[in-house]
Amino acid sequence: MASLKDLRNRINSVKSTRKITSAMKMVAASKLRRAQEAAEASRPYAERMQRMLGNLAASTQGAAGSPPLLAGTGKDDVHLLVVLTANRGLCGGFNGNPVREARRQIQALKAQGKEVKLLCVGRKGRDLLRRDYKNLIVDSFEGLGRRGITYAEANQVAERLLTMFEAGEFDVCTIIFNKFQSAMTQVVTPRQIIPFPVPQDAEGTPQGAGGALYDYEPSEEGILKDLLPRNVAMQLFAALLESDASEQGARMTAMDSATRNAGDMIDGLTLTYNRTRQAAITKELIEIISGAEAL
Amino acid sequence: MAETIQFELVSPARLVKSEPVEMVVVPGSEGNFGVLPRHAPLLSTVRPGVIDIYTAGVISERIFVAGGFCEVNGETCTLLAEEAMPLPEVTSELVAERRRAAEDRLQEAETPAEKAAAEAALTVVNAMAAALN
Structure with missing residues (x-):
């Protein structure tokens, strides 16, 4: 049986843990609002850009000499997975889920005899993946978005990707990230960004804007050359924002349940503490009474 | 309509x-x-x-x-x-401020990419100034 002092110490330590988790929860909640707004605000732009490129890609499909960012390198031997995670832990399954998805994809791709490379954004994902796939990680970015995600940061990652692509280091690039759905739910989403996935309908034929042929100003290549790298950066930016909002949501939920668990634990411990104290008092009383009776 | x-x-x-x-x-x-x-x-x-x-x-x-x-x-x-x-939100103060920022960036730019970005920013400022008049 734990002594009264032990119990008291235990209660105090759980109480201070609860203070920390509830503070973290509140910080995450206030960051969540901002992150969520940013993520939602970026969606229209990213979606429109996807759609615009989709139309463009559909209308130029099969044309010779379309840029590799659009048409691919003609093979898919080397896959690059970009895994977006947080820099810090204590946010439930937030870091684990994309990493698990990445592992699954690595296994699947390896089974097909493809080569896989990894690029980690966020410290936690790198730490987790380094254990099993150390030699696959080509690069990692840390400390992004310490003060909110900026487009410049996304661009930095995008430039690294584009240089690697131009150097022919990979053929297909997919980002794996947590898509923000609500503060409680994040959906792990893999999204291919290089080469640009042409939207297809049920029969697998590319979907265009009713087969409309576009006029281009200044020129088709000029626009594509401008638009494609920007799309890569924009998709990354959008994914980073989604991931950031998800992280805050996940942390808030995790810390909320931690706070609640700490509360339950304190209640339980307090009960034991009071019982033990009462038992000690009763024991003392019995001792006194039986001593008096013996006289 | x-x-x-x-x-x-x-x-x-x-x-x-x-x-x-x-x-x-x-x-x-x-x-x-x-x-x-x-x-x-x-x-x-x-x-x-x-x-x-x-x-x-x-x-x-x-x-x-x-x-x-x-x-x-x-x-x-x-x-x-x-x-x-x-x-209406484009004011002469805003233009002046952004022009300063862009010129500073151009001064500090080292790599060609940075320089290009700063020049692009300056073009935007010039267009803003033109729009003002």
């Missing part, structure tokens, strides 16, 4: 505008072009400048955009702008 075309203006930060308009004039990189309903499909890069939105034959709204892309098909005109703000 006259025939309209759905006009959408989005910047990375938000959806600035999404409404039917009668005509919109976009500063394309190869010259301004007006978009009316049933315009032929067109994709164009956009230089920094001012968009004019027409209602009932007169300009009802003017918005400054810092370059981007414009897609037109029969029913919609989508403009992806790097930055967009209503013209």
Whole structure:
């Protein structure tokens, strides 16, 4: 049986843990609002850009000499997975889920005899993946978005990707990230960004804007050359924002349940503490009474 | 009411505008072009400048955009702008401040990429100043 002092110490330590988790929860909640707004605000732009490129890609499909960012390198031997995670832990399954998805994809791709490379954004994902796939990680970015995600940061990652692509280091690039759905739910989403996935309908034929042929100003290549790298950066930016909002949501939920668990634990411990104290008092009383009776 | 075309203006930060308009004039990189309903499909890069939105034959709204892309098909005109703000918000103080920032960046730029970015920022500022007058 734990002594009264032990119990008291235990209660105090759980109480201070609860203070920390509830503070973290509140910080995450206030960051969540901002992150969520940013993520939602970026969606229209990213979606429109996807759609615009989709139309463009559909209308130029099969044309010779379309840029590799659009048409691919003609093979898919080397896959690059970009895994977006947080820099810090204590946010439930937030870091684990994309990493698990990445592992699954690595296994699947390896089974097909493809080569896989990894690029980690966020410290936690790198730490987790380094254990099993150390030699696959080509690069990692840390400390992004310490003060909110900026487009410049996304661009930095995008430039690294584009240089690697131009150097022919990979053929297909997919980002794996947590898509923000609500503060409680994040959906792990893999999204291919290089080469640009042409939207297809049920029969697998590319979907265009009713087969409309576009006029281009200044020129088709000029626009594509401008638009494609920007799309890569924009998709990354959008994914980073989604991931950031998800992280805050996940942390808030995790810390909320931690706070609640700490509360339950304190209640339980307090009960034991009071019982033990009462038992000690009763024991003392019995001792006194039986001593008096013996006289 | 006259025939309209759905006009959408989005910047990375938000959806600035999404409404039917009668005509919109976009500063394309190869010259301004007006978009009316049933315009032929067109994709164009956009230089920094001012968009004019027409209602009932007169300009009802003017918005400054810092370059981007414009897609037109029969029913919609989508403009992806790097930055967009209503013209009344462009003030001489803002222009002066941004010009300073851009010039500083140009001074400090070391790599060609940084230099190009700073020059692009300066072009935007110049377009802003032009829009002001």
